[in-house]
Amino acid sequence: MGIVINTKTHQGPDDPAYLIESAPSTETVFNGRRYLYFGGTSYYGLHADRGLMEAGIRAWQDYGHSTATSRAGMGTSPLYLKVERAAAGFFGTDSAAYLPSGYLSNLAGLKALHGNGQFDVIFIDEHSHFSVFDAARAMAVPMYTVAHMAMGDLETKLKKHIQPGQKPIMLCDGLFPTIGQIAPAPEIAEVLEPYHGLLWLDEAHTMGVLGPNGKGVYEHFGLGGDGLFHGGTLAKAFGGFGGVIPGPANFIESVMHGHVVGGASAVPPPLAAATLAGIEQVAANPQWRQRLWANARLLKKGISSLGFEVEESDIPIAAFSPGNADTMKKIHRSLMERGIAIQHAHYAGIGKEGILRIVVFSNHTSEQIQHLIDELGQLV
Ligand code: PMP
Numbered sequence: 001m002g003i004v005i006n007t008k009t010h011q012g013p014d015d016p017a018y019l020i021e022s023a024p025s026t027e028t029v030f031n032g033r034r035y036l037y038f039g040g041t042s043y044y045g046l047h048a049d050r051g052l053m054e055a056g057i058r059a060w061q062d063y064g065h066s067t068a069t070s071r072a073g074m075g076t077s078p079l080y081l082k083v084e085r086a087a088a089g090f091f092g093t094d095s096a097a098y099l100p101s102g103y104l105s106n107l108a109g110l111k112a113l114h115g116n117g118q119f120d121v122i123f124i125d126e127h128s129h130f131s132v133f134d135a136a137r138a139m140a141v142p143m144y145t146v147a148h149m150a151m152g153d154l155e156t157k158l159k160k161h162i163q164p165g166q167k168p169i170m171l172c173d174g175l176f177p178t179i180g181q182i183a184p185a186p187e188i189a190e191v192l193e194p195y196h197g198l199l200w201l202d203e204a205h206t207m208g209v210l211g212p213n214g215k216g217v218y219e220h221f222g223l224g225g226d227g228l229f230h231g232g233t234l235a236k237a238f239g240g241f242g243g244v245i246p247g248p249a250n251f252i253e254s255v256m257h258g259h260v261v262g263g264a265s266a267v268p269p270p271l272a273a274a275t276l277a278g279i280e281q282v283a284a285n286p287q288w289r290q291r292l293w294a295n296a297r298l299l300k301k302g303i304s305s306l307g308f309e310v311e312e313s314d315i316p317i318a319a320f321s322p323g324n325a326d327t328m329k330k331i332h333r334s335l336m337e338r339g340i341a342i343q344h345a346h347y348a349g350i351g352k353e354g355i356l357r358i359v360v361f362s363n364h365t366s367e368q369i370q371h372l373i374d375e376l377g378q379l380v
Pocket of ligand 1: 103104129131173202204233243
């Protein structure tokens with residue numbers, strides 16, 4: 001209680017690390033104090049949901065905390081198969097693969113596509129998540145970094161580097177999570193078209209969040225057809241743990257036969273059970289998505305009213321720079337003193353000054369959001 005550890009974290013080298021001493025929710029305890037919380041990724045508040053916790057406890061009692069064999073070993077947990085069926089149902093695909101983490105979804109997905117000879121050269125947005133870069137490098141094929149969301153640069157580089165007979169793949173985040181920008185998937189697909197290229201999106205922050213049915217960026221833009229692939233996580237909107245790749249049967253079969261699924265310990269059964277309950281909850285409550293989007297708009301309207309520019313979208317992340325790193329650090333600390341936790345983020349795609357980053361959930365009340373805006377208004 002009350003401990004503040006000075007260490008190097010994503011908060012930045014000079015900021016204290018906060019000990020999260022409760023389940024993350026609209027109110028969360030850090031270092032012994034309860035804060036109104038606008039951070040993290042629990043978009044529907046499911047990480048603090050009793051139903052998910054109880055599903056986890058039951059599974060712990062029934063199955064223990066690990067199958068103690070990889071999925072290429074002696075059998076598998078029925079829970080993994082249920083998560084995969086529920087995920088395929090949610091995304092409306094033939095199949096889905098349940099992976100040890102979202103971080104590994106990119107590696108597992110790209111390995112399956114590369115193993116099937118579906119691409120020869122990688123193009124990657126410079127602000128892509130670490131996990132996308134790590135997966136891309138592991139393919140050991142020529143790789144070219146593309147300026148952030150710059151279609152002209154992608155076009156030029158494709159022209160320059162694709163030889164006759166070669167197929168490109170473009171990789172990027174479906175949502176760049178530090179500042180909450182949606183990838184321009186239709187424009188990317190159009191630029192790739194003459195090359196019959198593939199698009200791979202890391203949809204860690206968009207699965208369950210974007211699109212009329214929460215299927216993510218492709219559904220949001222009404223995009224469909226061959227060559228569009230994505231992977232994501234079940235550890236954010238769905239309130240569970242582990243990665244997911246939905247897709248056509250033959251592709252998912254390749255993922256399931258890959259080294260990530262076969263070689264790593266699978267998600268612990270209690271977390272798989274909580275994840276299954278989380279997918280069922282998100283599927284059964286489409287009104288949560290409407291509330292999340294409404295809260296996102298309310299938050300962004302409030303920040304704009306203070307004179308700051310934010311990305312306009314239904315994305316529940318708002319990021320803005322009201323000054324240099326020192327100013328942002330001061331605002332961040334003052335809000336913490338007033339019992340409101342937001343993030344001074346130093347994460348993928350942002351410079352060394354960092355950025356103030358606010359996340360809303362579907363279960364924040366409009367009063368809580370207004371309170372944040374009022375307090376922020378006194379500090380900027
Ligand atoms: N991709 C992106 C864009 C992410 O933000 C994250 C989580 N921070 C991941 C992948 C990794 O997902 P997981 O936490 O399930 O490993």
